[in-house]
Amino acid sequence: MSEEDGEERRRRRSGPVTKGGDQRAAKQFRERVKTARGRKYSSKLWLERQLNDPYVKMAQMEGYRSRAAYKLKELDDKFKFLKPGARVADLGAAPGGWVQIALKRGASHVVGVDLLEMDPIDGAIMMTLDFTEEGAPDKVKEALGGPADVIMSDLAPWTTGHKSTDHLRIMGLVEAAADFAFDTLKPGGAFVAKVFQGGAEDELLAKLKSRFEKVRHWKPQSSRSESSETYLVALNFKREG
Structure with missing residues (x-):
């Protein structure tokens, strides 16, 4: 388990990701991350980093289960x-x-x-x-x-x-x-x-x-x-x- 991937693995079950991605949906999700009540600041930073990580996006597009x-x-x-x-x-x-x-x-x-x-x-x-x-x-x-x-x-x-x-x-x-x-x-x-x-x-x-x-x-x-x-x-x- 990667030091940098550990947070991801604590947050979701293992499994295939869907291909593609809608930029508008990502933008809307980013806004929810910023305003969600009760969310830890570290969790917000992790989610924002995932949304902007090119390897996360590539993994989604190419059907890999993680950026690793x-x-x-x-x-x-x-x-x-x-x-x-x-x-x-x-x-x-x-x-x-x-x-x-x-x-x-x-x-x-x-x-x-x-x-x-x-x-x-x-x-x-x-x-x-x-x-x-x-x-x-x-x-x-x-x-x-x-x-x-x-x-x-x-x-x-x-x-x-x-x-x-x-x-x-x-x-x-x-x-x-x-x-x-x-x-x-x-x-x-x-x-x-x-x-x-x-x-x-x-x-x-x-x-x-x-x-x-x-x-x-x-x-x-x-x-x-x-x-x-x-x-x-x-x-x-x-x-x-």
Whole structure:
């Protein structure tokens, strides 16, 4: 879950968005946002930002479930880790934008996992599951049906506002996703994960560099400039021994 998308996911159920959009309706909605009684100021700002976000509008027009789809699209355009016929796991998948992109790029077997219930996506397995619970990684491996070509993680906890606590929680999820990748990827596979506050910590970064030929941090243009999120991309997985 993206830091910048968390508010959106708290406000609506996952599901497909309708294509197109009426500018007059958007303008009328903006006026209601300004005058609604009892609405928190932060909620008003979030809604206004959504109305003016070009990636939100593009997602609506192109039928993607969230603006986050464009982050994965940019990442794959640059690093080219999604291949036709790939077996892919998407951890923290709600509402399903990354799953949609993986399928569009030719993945043949995609498993999306999230705490939030997600509407079905044709061609994918969507699992409502807490990935951090005991036994959950085994359930995902079973759904994959074999070694993965790509493990993607958009996992992020609900933030507390306490920077040190939030960083520890976020890094715990990234490490859990990386351990799953070490145990699940086939040789040559890729691991993609969201990280915050300067990227992966030195210990995890060293571990990734020992198991992948190439490890990079990169921030897509579609990631909002005020967000502290960036993405870790590890390519060409090497089995130990």
